Amino acid sequence: xxxxxxxxxxxxxxxxxxxxxxxxxxxxxxxxxxxxxxxxxxxxxxxxxxxxxxxxxxxxxxxxxxxxxxxxxxxxxxxxxxxxxxxxxxxxxxxxxxxxxxxxxxxxxxxxxxxxxxxxxxxxxxxxxxxxxxxxxxxxxxxxxxxxxxxxx
Amino acid sequence: xxxxxxxxxxxxxxxxxxxxxxxxxxxxxxxxxxxxxxxxxxxxxxxxxxxxxxxxxxxxxxxxxxxxxxxxxxxxxxxxxxxxxxxxxxxxxxxxxxxxxxxxxxxxxxxxxxxxxxxxxxxxxxxxxxxxxxxxxxxxxxxxxxxxxxxxx
DNA sequence: TATTGTTATACTCTATAACTATA
DNA sequence: TATAGTTATAGAGTATAACAATA
Numbered sequence: 448x449x450x451x452x453x454x455x456x457x458x459x460x461x462x463x464x465x466x467x468x469x470x471x472x473x474x475x476x477x478x479x480x481x482x483x484x485x486x487x488x489x490x491x492x493x494x495x496x497x498x499x500x501x502x503x504x505x506x507x508x509x510x511x512x513x514x515x516x517x518x519x520x521x522x523x524x525x526x527x528x529x530x531x532x533x534x535x536x537x538x539x540x541x542x543x544x545x546x547x548x549x550x551x552x553x554x555x556x557x558x559x560x561x562x563x564x565x566x567x568x569x570x571x572x573x574x575x576x577x578x579x580x581x582x583x584x585x586x587x588x589x590x591x592x593x594x595x596x597x598x599x600x
Numbered sequence: 601x602x603x604x605x606x607x608x609x610x611x612x613x614x615x616x617x618x619x620x621x622x623x624x625x626x627x628x629x630x631x632x633x634x635x636x637x638x639x640x641x642x643x644x645x646x647x648x649x650x651x652x653x654x655x656x657x658x659x660x661x662x663x664x665x666x667x668x669x670x671x672x673x674x675x676x677x678x679x680x681x682x683x684x685x686x687x688x689x690x691x692x693x694x695x696x697x698x699x700x701x702x703x704x705x706x707x708x709x710x711x712x713x714x715x716x717x718x719x720x721x722x723x724x725x726x727x728x729x730x731x732x733x734x735x736x737x738x739x740x741x742x743x744x745x746x747x748x749x750x751x752x753x
Numbered sequence: 754t755a756t757t758g759t760t761a762t763a764c765t766c767t768a769t770a771a772c773t774a775t776a
Numbered sequence: 777t778a779t780a781g782t783t784a785t786a787g788a789g790t791a792t793a794a795c796a797a798t799a
Binding site: 455456457458459462463464465466468469470471472473474475476477478479480482483486497501504505508510511512513516517519520522544546547548554556569572573576579580582583587588590591592594595596597598599600 | 610749
């Protein structure tokens with residue numbers, strides 16, 4: 448049995464994480480790590496990282512969306528989006544066209560390949576979602592999403 | 601009014617994020633970003649990043665804990681913990697002592713300075729927690745933590 | 754043989770400053 | 777003067793391989 452404290456001979460059998468578990472940041476990070484782990488494995492066939500998938504999905508559902516709008520929606524910085532979009536464009540998933548109302552901006556549009564691929568990828572993501580939330584009831588899953596949205600909105 | 605789809609003249613007024621909002625990963629990331637933003641500002645006086653705080657808190661509550669145990673509890677890799685612990689040791693918050701039962705391992709112990717500083721830092725973190733969850737009732741906050749834990753445990 | 758802590762190193766992610774074209 | 781997209785670059789975070797000491 449470990450000495451309770453201050454002794455140089457103390458050691459730990461079961462790590463006490465009770466304090467950290469009272470913090471939203473700690474729990475959100477652990478949960479996100481668990482979900483991303485599943486995502487990386489299951490989405491490997493599409494060769495889409497979480498952020499690639501998010502961007503492609505936004506373009507699919509928002510034809511003509513601009514870089515700035517994507518950055519705002521995903522919490523990423525404009526310089527870091529450039530290479531990502533170049534990649535999606537090179538793969539023939541996204542095309543850049545001039546913005547109709549603003550000469551500074553560029554509209555991002557999904558190609559037919561994007562529509563087809565993302566239909567399958569989103570389906571897979573939704574299945575994977577249920578897998579990641581397998582310990583939750585459907586009602587609990589909906590509650591969890593709602594409460595998380597209340598935090599960041 | 602933007603053309604619904606496929607037109608090169610389409611543009612977006614309000615970004616449709618409804619699909620992504622059905623995914624736990626997206627919502628957990630957004631919530632974590634919101635919480636960390638508050639954390640970085642409020643914890644600046646302690647000069648502790650979230651991960652430094654988590655490690656120091658674990659050492660405080662688990663005198664004699666090993667590197668491996670910290671890595672397992674926080675989901676970080678052993679090589680990346682070394683420099684972090686060196687920093688905490690240099691600041692006089694943590695000391696390394698031989699493990700009583702295992703010659704390979706090192707026990708990590710909090711100094712009196714750690715006890716004092718972390719008492720204040722944990723108090724601040726708990727206050728900050730309520731701030732980050734200001735849009736949630738106390739009951740909702742508890743539910744949120746419980747459901748997140750169900751996901752990763 | 755396996756595990757702990759460590760070093761070295763590579764890779765990815767994130768952040769800042771500055772430029773251009775346009776508003 | 778401000779904003780969108782971009783470039784270059786720096787910094788932080790995360791990953792793998794390999795080693796010495798110990799189990």
